[in-house]
Amino acid sequence: MPADTTTILVLGDIIGRPGMRAVVSSVKSLARKHRADLVIVNGENANDGFGITADDLAQLQRAGVDVVTTGNHVWQDDRIGELLDREAFLLRPANYPGSVPGHGFALFDRRKPPVAVINVQGRVAMPPIDCPFRVSRETVKRLRRETPIIIVDFHAESTAEKEALASYLDGDVSLLFGTHTHVQTADERILPKGTAYLTDIGACLPANSVIGFAPSISVRRSLTLIPIRNEVASEAATIHGLVVTVGNGDGTARSIERIQYSSLV
Numbered sequence: 135m136p137a138d139t140t141t142i143l144v145l146g147d148i149i150g151r152p153g154m155r156a157v158v159s160s161v162k163s164l165a166r167k168h169r170a171d172l173v174i175v176n177g178e179n180a181n182d183g184f185g186i187t188a189d190d191l192a193q194l195q196r197a198g199v200d201v202v203t204t205g206n207h208v209w210q211d212d213r214i215g216e217l218l219d220r221e222a223f224l225l226r227p228a229n230y231p232g233s234v235p236g237h238g239f240a241l242f243d244r245r246k247p248p249v250a251v252i253n254v255q256g257r258v259a260m261p262p263i264d265c266p267f268r269v270s271r272e273t274v275k276r277l278r279r280e281t282p283i284i285i286v287d288f289h290a291e292s293t294a295e296k297e298a299l300a301s302y303l304d305g306d307v308s309l310l311f312g313t314h315t316h317v318q319t320a321d322e323r324i325l326p327k328g329t330a331y332l333t334d335i336g337a338c339l340p341a342n343s344v345i346g347f348a349p350s351i352s353v354r355r356s357l358t359l360i361p362i363r364n365e366v367a368s369e370a371a372t373i374h375g376l377v378v379t380v381g382n383g384d385g386t387a388r389s390i391e392r393i394q395y396s397s398l399v
């Protein structure tokens with residue numbers, strides 16, 4: 135792509151050890167292959183399927199990941215507050231109460247123009263939380279003073295809620311993608327005012343699994359309604375995500391492509 139554009143590689147929710155192995159071993163070559171200037175991953179399930187630790191984050195950063203977004207499972211580890219406060223490029227959803235640790239957006243300014251990343255969480259079929267629409271609008275307004283390139287990870291269950299937020303922010307952000315449901319959708323497109331959109335980018339998860347977890351346990355949970363603890367399936371992972379290219383001048387999207395790779399490790 136020409137130099138007046140920025141290309142960003144985004145990988146979906148990393149599920150446990152198989153997801154971590156796949157991402158850590160291949161993110162550099164994927165970034166090179168797609169000529170990505172920046173890499174974003176959702177890491178909220180990196181630690182055995184629930185949450186993320188300082189060690190997980192360090193491994194991802196060493197492997198070439200620039201920004202890590204999360205979601206409702208980020209709070210799993212007691213030490214996460216300290217980590218969220220310390221790490222500028224590890225995000226939690228911006229629409230949690232202001233008193234909770236961490237931050238919901240980052241301005242990645244090691245390159246020009248900078249790339250802003252916002253993390254928000256849905257509230258349809260999810261725990262109650264502040265309005266993602268109002269919080270996104272306010273955050274976008276603030277970040278547009280710094281850069282035209284704004285990326286939104288909307289960690290949400292509902293397709294309708296994701297499409298509605300994308301329409302609401304169309305033209306004001308470069309890309310809005312969904313995470314959380316772990317299954318990649320096939321509806322990538324550029325909206326009328328220039329925002330690239332994909333309802334769910336999918337996850338980095340064991341290929342033979344129920345959204346990343348062992349099928350046998352998921353079946354038992356469904357048959358018995360007993361909340362047996364889920365365990366991450368053990369097979370090698372498939373990586374899902376997207377590549378977006380945006381204009382440096384106005385931040386509008388030029389292209390969006392879904393990606394899927396099988397990992398050998």
Ligand SMILES: [Fe+2]
Nearest residue numbers: 205206207314
């Ligand atoms: Fe989630």
